[in-house]
Amino acid sequence: MELLTRNSLIAIVGAGAVGGYYGARLAQAGHDVHFLLRSDYAAVAANGWVVQSCDGDFRLPPGATRVYDDPASMPPADLVIVTLKATANDRYAELIGPLLKPGTAILTLQNGLGNEERLAGLFGAGRVLGGLAFVCINRIGPGVVHHMDHGLIRLGEFGGGRSPRAESIAAALRGAKVRCEVLDSLLYGRWQKLVWNVPFNGLGAALDLTTDLLINNEAGTRLVTAIMREVIAAARAVGAALPDDLIQFNLDQTRTMDAYLTSMQIDRQAGREMEVEAILGAPVRAAEAAGVAVPNMRMVYELVAAVNLGKMNGG
């Protein structure tokens, strides 16, 4: 895909809250969007998408919603937007493979690190873009999405640099009521977000503490800070020159928030598998492969892995 146009066919793979929301916005704006669903397939086929959004509620009626529960029955796409939970990444080949034709671009909006690399390994690096979704969103029922706050997408080429292709996707999103920025360096953007995600998702899930309880005391703030420092050191070692003041910025920002449950803490409390490898494991491995010692990151990774497995095994 050279450029995303009105004639392009867009496939959303893993249409939960995030995929449902952004896909429905694009469809609402007139794009040809095809949704691959699993658990909510029947509900969306019958009722379409119901979106309660801080940027305006809307419905996408069944007639205007193309939904599938089998990728083999879908037409080849110009752009595949991947919004699977990262724990399902071992199904990339099975779910995305059938949708590809020469030139199909793949944009992953998934959490954490390593998604683009894995897609590139399977389907070729030239196809791959990545994006960060800064959005507060929940699935509140089958096919019903509640978009509470924010919504910015920052996206970029896996290979780095700005491209007409990335700009055209951003333009389409902006035309669909979605704030969007194109990143000069996706690598930089990913690691910048990890500076917040690793300590708050990691410690939040390990200790089952909301963000406010983590940094309302010196001991917790010291831990969060130590982890942020390691993420920044790792980022620099892999080529993302993050500034030191990102630590204070993130702490200050987080203090303005209420008791916030990260996605991993929500998954923990709901008894669902957590995105341990994407959010914690992959950054630890990247850091260590670059020769950066990250003992606090590693410990948090191992703690969350233990919680995840312990709960999965023990119910």
Added chain:
Amino acid sequence: MELLTRNSLIAIVGAGAVGGYYGARLAQAGHDVHFLLRSDYAAVAANGWVVQSCDGDFRLPPGATRVYDDPASMPPADLVIVTLKATANDRYAELIGPLLKPGTAILTLQNGLGNEERLAGLFGAGRVLGGLAFVCINRIGPGVVHHMDHGLIRLGEFGGGRSPRAESIAAALRGAKVRCEVLDSLLYGRWQKLVWNVPFNGLGAALDLTTDLLINNEAGTRLVTAIMREVIAAARAVGAALPDDLIQFNLDQTRTMDAYLTSMQIDRQAGREMEVEAILGAPVRAAEAAGVAVPNMRMVYELVAAVNLGKMNGG
């Protein structure tokens, strides 16, 4: 106190479930026991102690129970048994000081490390004995104690070695339906118990996981084992030559137990202050002072400290 006899006056300081149970057993056996209480003072003054015990239920009627809410009103004791929560140790001087006369012995049955040292610093090392209580016991109402299982006390001289004094206390406890052993080395006994307590209390409280969920998976077992290894290394450095097979023994033992909540996890879930310093902080400091690196112990200590403070500050 040379020897504990039938004429000796015993004071129980901090008579919660543990102090209430052992004190009531001694009183039931005919000893002269004086209880210092706080929250349950009125209930025990009015109704005495009510004990539901796997070794036989009994009541200690109000007339047979000497209770106080102020140490200044208590007679000097021959033996003071300390069963305060270790988080109250900064009240030692105020609560125990008024009970002492020349020769008064002090036996702490509190959790963790550092209690004997602090008592020795305040009142003289010669007075101090320590004991480990292996008992499943709960306060189920004001003045009502439920003794579910076990009950063994292992006690010894703070200064080390067996003494007629320690033997006489053990004999009195045995005469009161309490299993009791005298330790050759209290230091060895304390560290032996820490091999279990540091990982299971520490990780259990940090992660809010019962013992079974911690070791039903490889990641958790690896963490528990790494911590046990550090505790053993620290113990050896301070003079307690614990064997390596204590790790496998403790893992095997724990696997025979059901989902077990440690005292620290119970405190966490109840929103009460946890015994962080006695069970985690003091062992970490002792290890590091002896030149032993204990990164996993330190991390768990810091995590639990953060949870403790976070919850205290955040409610």
